[in-house]
Amino acid sequence: MLETLLLALGVMLILEGLMPMMSPLRWRRLFEQLLQLEDGQIRFFGLFMVVSGLLLFWLVS
Numbered sequence: 332m333l334e335t336l337l338l339a340l341g342v343m344l345i346l347e348g349l350m351p352m353m354s355p356l357r358w359r360r361l362f363e364q365l366l367q368l369e370d371g372q373i374r375f376f377g378l379f380m381v382v383s384g385l386l387l388f389w390l391v392s
Contacts, residue, residue: 351358365373 350361368376
């Protein structure tokens with residue numbers, strides 16, 4: 332179980348690192364846009380991501 336969790340973390344880190352590595356200017360612009368969002372919008376996005384991840388885990392298992 333721990334091995335699977337670490338592999339998933341590794342894949343997440345690879346995917347998260349692709350954007351700043353390949354296009355740092357676009358990545359910086361994206362974060363500038365994120366700073367303009369209200370707290371509620373950011374929370375909703377976070378909730379959406381958590382629910383999507385849980386749904387994906389449920390579908391796979």
